[in-house]
Amino acid sequence: MDARYARQIQLKDFGPEAQKKLARSRVLVVGLGGLGLPVLQYLNAMGVGTLGLMDQDSVELHNLQRQVLYSEVDVGRMKLEAAHEKLMAQNTKTTFRLHDSFLVRDNALDVIRDYDIVVDATDNFPTRYLINDACVILNKPFIYGALHGFEGHVSVFNHKTGPTYRCLYPNMPSFDEVPNCDENGVLGVLPGIIGTLQALETVKLITGMGEVLSGKLLVFDGLQQRFTKIGFNTNPKNKKIKGLQEHYDPLDCRVVASISAEDFQSIREQEKIQLIDVRTPDEFEGRHLEEALNIPLDALKSLPKNFKTNRKIFVICESGKRSERAIRQLQKDCPDLNLCNVAGGMLKMKTLCP
Amino acid sequence: MDARYARQIQLKDFGPEAQKKLARSRVLVVGLGGLGLPVLQYLNAMGVGTLGLMDQDSVELHNLQRQVLYSEVDVGRMKLEAAHEKLMAQNTKTTFRLHDSFLVRDNALDVIRDYDIVVDATDNFPTRYLINDACVILNKPFIYGALHGFEGHVSVFNHKTGPTYRCLYPNMPSFDEVPNCDENGVLGVLPGIIGTLQALETVKLITGMGEVLSGKLLVFDGLQQRFTKIGFNTNPKNKKIKGLQEHYDPLDCRVVASISAEDFQSIREQEKIQLIDVRTPDEFEGRHLEEALNIPLDALKSLPKNFKTNRKIFVICESGKRSERAIRQLQKDCPDLNLCNVAGGMLKMKTLCP
Amino acid sequence: MTILLFGITKDIVGSPTLSFPTSSVSGKRMPNTVKELKVYLGKTYPELNKLSSLAVAVNNAYADDDHIINSYDEIALIPPVSGG
Amino acid sequence: MTILLFGITKDIVGSPTLSFPTSSVSGKRMPNTVKELKVYLGKTYPELNKLSSLAVAVNNAYADDDHIINSYDEIALIPPVSGG
Numbered sequence: 001m002d003a004r005y006a007r008q009i010q011l012k013d014f015g016p017e018a019q020k021k022l023a024r025s026r027v028l029v030v031g032l033g034g035l036g037l038p039v040l041q042y043l044n045a046m047g048v049g050t051l052g053l054m055d056q057d058s059v060e061l062h063n064l065q066r067q068v069l070y071s072e073v074d075v076g077r078m079k080l081e082a083a084h085e086k087l088m089a090q091n092t093k094t095t096f097r098l099h100d101s102f103l104v105r106d107n108a109l110d111v112i113r114d115y116d117i118v119v120d121a122t123d124n125f126p127t128r129y130l131i132n133d134a135c136v137i138l139n140k141p142f143i144y145g146a147l148h149g150f151e152g153h154v155s156v157f158n159h160k161t162g163p164t165y166r167c168l169y170p171n172m173p174s175f176d177e178v179p180n181c182d183e184n185g186v187l188g189v190l191p192g193i194i195g196t197l198q199a200l201e202t203v204k205l206i207t208g209m210g211e212v213l214s215g216k217l218l219v220f221d222g223l224q225q226r227f228t229k230i231g232f233n234t235n236p237k238n239k240k241i242k243g244l245q246e247h248y249d250p251l252d253c254r255v256v257a258s259i260s261a262e263d264f265q266s267i268r269e270q271e272k273i274q275l276i277d278v279r280t281p282d283e284f285e286g287r288h289l290e291e292a293l294n295i296p297l298d299a300l301k302s303l304p305k306n307f308k309t310n311r312k313i314f315v316i317c318e319s320g321k322r323s324e325r326a327i328r329q330l331q332k333d334c335p336d337l338n339l340c341n342v343a344g345g346m347l348k349m350k351t352l353c354p
Numbered sequence: 355m356d357a358r359y360a361r362q363i364q365l366k367d368f369g370p371e372a373q374k375k376l377a378r379s380r381v382l383v384v385g386l387g388g389l390g391l392p393v394l395q396y397l398n399a400m401g402v403g404t405l406g407l408m409d410q411d412s413v414e415l416h417n418l419q420r421q422v423l424y425s426e427v428d429v430g431r432m433k434l435e436a437a438h439e440k441l442m443a444q445n446t447k448t449t450f451r452l453h454d455s456f457l458v459r460d461n462a463l464d465v466i467r468d469y470d471i472v473v474d475a476t477d478n479f480p481t482r483y484l485i486n487d488a489c490v491i492l493n494k495p496f497i498y499g500a501l502h503g504f505e506g507h508v509s510v511f512n513h514k515t516g517p518t519y520r521c522l523y524p525n526m527p528s529f530d531e532v533p534n535c536d537e538n539g540v541l542g543v544l545p546g547i548i549g550t551l552q553a554l555e556t557v558k559l560i561t562g563m564g565e566v567l568s569g570k571l572l573v574f575d576g577l578q579q580r581f582t583k584i585g586f587n588t589n590p591k592n593k594k595i596k597g598l599q600e601h602y603d604p605l606d607c608r609v610v611a612s613i614s615a616e617d618f619q620s621i622r623e624q625e626k627i628q629l630i631d632v633r634t635p636d637e638f639e640g641r642h643l644e645e646a647l648n649i650p651l652d653a654l655k656s657l658p659k660n661f662k663t664n665r666k667i668f669v670i671c672e673s674g675k676r677s678e679r680a681i682r683q684l685q686k687d688c689p690d691l692n693l694c695n696v697a698g699g700m701l702k703m704k705t706l707c708p
Numbered sequence: 709m710t711i712l713l714f715g716i717t718k719d720i721v722g723s724p725t726l727s728f729p730t731s732s733v734s735g736k737r738m739p740n741t742v743k744e745l746k747v748y749l750g751k752t753y754p755e756l757n758k759l760s761s762l763a764v765a766v767n768n769a770y771a772d773d774d775h776i777i778n779s780y781d782e783i784a785l786i787p788p789v790s791g792g
Numbered sequence: 793m794t795i796l797l798f799g800i801t802k803d804i805v806g807s808p809t810l811s812f813p814t815s816s817v818s819g820k821r822m823p824n825t826v827k828e829l830k831v832y833l834g835k836t837y838p839e840l841n842k843l844s845s846l847a848v849a850v851n852n853a854y855a856d857d858d859h860i861i862n863s864y865d866e867i868a869l870i871p872p873v874s875g876g
Contacts, residue, residue, distance in 0.1 A: 192553070
């Protein structure tokens with residue numbers, strides 16, 4: 001085997017056999033963000049033969065605080081292109097397969113079918129449940145990682161007869177109970193810790209060495225430096241999924257068009273915009289953007305009369321959650337309105353214009 | 355504060371104050387290898403104002419298996435130069451200070467003095483004890499990380515009245531009891547896990563948030579996925595160090611000149627070399643390099659008569675440990691001999707020419 | 709009884725742990741099952757009630773609603789998290 | 793008594809844990825202190841004797857040579873490691 005991998009081949013519990021298994025394995029990484037990048041950097045360094053990259057986002061400035069593979073010059077580029085370029089330079093022997101789309105109901109089975117293992121490095125519940133169901137249907141294990149502030153989860157789901165994501169969390173939380181997608185903050189280094197732990201589990205799964213985190217949820221609390229391991233069992237009915245659900249997207253961030261606070265700020269500086277602030281009158285009075293019209297969420301039945309419905313209408317609240325709900329509410333009756341959520345809301349705007 | 359850091363500034367326990375503290379802090383990372391690189395990538399991403407880089411090694415092919423910041427084209431370049439280039443592209447706002455040397459007794463106090471925190475990302479005991487003593491003398495905390503195969507250690511030493519490295523391990527192990535330096539294997543992703551945990555402790559120390567791993571040693575076993583936390587106390591005499599020891603180098607790898615198996619192999623292919631194999635006759639008979647002369651370690655008193663003492667003499671054993679000892683033994687009497695250890699020994703040579 | 713709080717439950721309660729006095733001291737009736745504990749906590753922290761999806765661990769093992777708990781157990785509330 | 797082995801002690805023993813029967817079962821005199829445990833282990837695994845620098849933890853706390861141990865303790869042998 002390659003001298004390049006000598007330092008791990010010389011390990012008694014690893015050896016040339018494990019290296020060969022890595023070389024022959026095919027791993028799909030869904031999401032090229034905070035979790036996906038360290039997973040890819042280390043799997044690529046260690047010699048995994050085929051790596052699938054899947055994402056359709058572009059690099060934004062505020063990604064750089066935790067997505068360490070990207071440089072400042074990559075801002076605005078497609079993540080897929082930027083990540084592929086750097087990973088190729090790191091290891092020219094790896095076969096890269098590029099999937100220039102998000103993982104959705106209509107492509108999930110076809111994409112996952114050709115891989116041995118899936119790494120869930122996504123940032124939203126709908127895709128996590130989709131990965132779970134597709135992996136159960138195709139009988140593939142997947143390595144789960146997820147974040148919240150200073151905390152992270154790691155587990156290996158659907159490994160042989162082991163439990164699945166639905167054995168822990170049977171149903172998707174509704175969109176107003178747990179922060180989803182971009183709304184929630186995360187300490188820059190947290191995805192690095194969780195992503196490298198995911199990469200380790202991937203390697204253990206491929207090579208068969210050690211004990212895989214199957215049937216165990218590792219919960220890491222970075223503030224308290226506390227690792228808690230929770231045991232849980234397979235619920236047989238969750239292993240019997242035969243087809244995907246009709247919809248995974250009702251809670252998907254991507255259904256509600258959103259704009260980063262940074263981009264929103266540059267648009268504000270260039271043109272006259274239409275903006276609804278759905279916070280309470282008290283919050284509005286505390287501080288608001290001058291072009292904003294205040295209609296609290298519970299009073300929002302329809303658009304103000306003087307708004308042009310053929311032009312884009314921005315909606316803002318404190319953190320981006322109520323404004324998302326406002327958009328869903330308005331879209332129920334008028335699905336064609338061009339509504340756009342200001343991600344992060346006034347909290348983010350305040351960091352931009354202190 | 356910068357929109358770039360919005361995702362962490364919006365965290366209640368972090369906020370703009372913590373971001374300012376990061377920007378004002380000066381962190382020295384000693385060693386640009388498996389541990390140092392993830393530490394630097396994440397501290398740089400998160401906005402630490404001043405980062406000190408210290409190393410004098412060049413990138414070797416077998417580094418790429420775990421040192422993920424380097425690309426294949428960097429092999430042969432100085433680590434300092436390659437790492438600096440990529441970190442600059444990642445964050446142009448960071449101030450980088452480059453220390454183009456190893457940390458040694460004669461420069462330690464002068465270099466460390468100008469930093470708030472030291473990250474111990476070295477790969478050998480002498481430098482770890484030197485960092486410990488210099489940090490005690492200068493009253494600086496340091497973030498310790500170390501590896502062995504599938505395992506890793508993390509702790510924060512000399513934080514206020516907290517314990518030091520010597521409170522855990524009072525004296526440096528002798529060079530034949532615990533593997534040192536390059537000899538021992540390491541799973542590629544392990545330094546990623548330990549390095550990101552070191553980066554987290556660094557950020558907690560700078561910002562004051564959460565509980566710092568002071569007085570606690572975190573021991574991670576990647577095979578068993580076991581995190582063990584050991585409490586230990588300050589031994590007051592270890593806080594009273596007033597000056598560095600005369601020598602830290604008797605066990606230092608760098609004192610014994612060594613060559614990587616790869617480089618050794620290319621020299622072998624180009625010229626006729628002088629080589630002593632210090633293994634037992636049995637081991638030698640099992641397999642040896644054709645130009646090798648077998649003198650078992652315990653029979654090695656002086657050089658063979660027909661060896662040219664003005665030319666380089668290579669010494670090899672099974673793993674590189676006995677040959678290192680052989681060189682120390684020979685150098686005691688003749689310090690000017692041009693002896694060179696083949697790192698990794700026959701074990702590595704076998705991976706090169708299977 | 710010690711309750712470790714993770715994810716949004718930590719944000720709702722405002723602290724990483726909760727400690728309960730044992731029933732004999734407080735005089736109040738203590739929850740005997742995971743379900744009763746959820747109801748009990750929901751009274752003090754109403755926002756917890758809207759979490760339809762919440763894993764509860766008793767002594768490091770996932771526990772159903774009817775799992776019996778006692779005052780020496782270590783409980784953890786682990787809601788799903790989505791970030792990546 | 794369970795002994796967790798780390799670093800080179802795991803390599804020497806060839807396993808990540810050691811379990812001791814309690815003295816009443818084996819009939820042998822069990823070690824009562826950390827020092828006695830080291831001597832005891834050194835007889836079976838002579839290579840352990842050359843470790844001049846070895847941290848021993850009893851129930852997750854660093855323990856000196858004269859620390860008293862009993863059969864229900866969890867012991868960990870943690871030698872220094874140098875890689876980076």
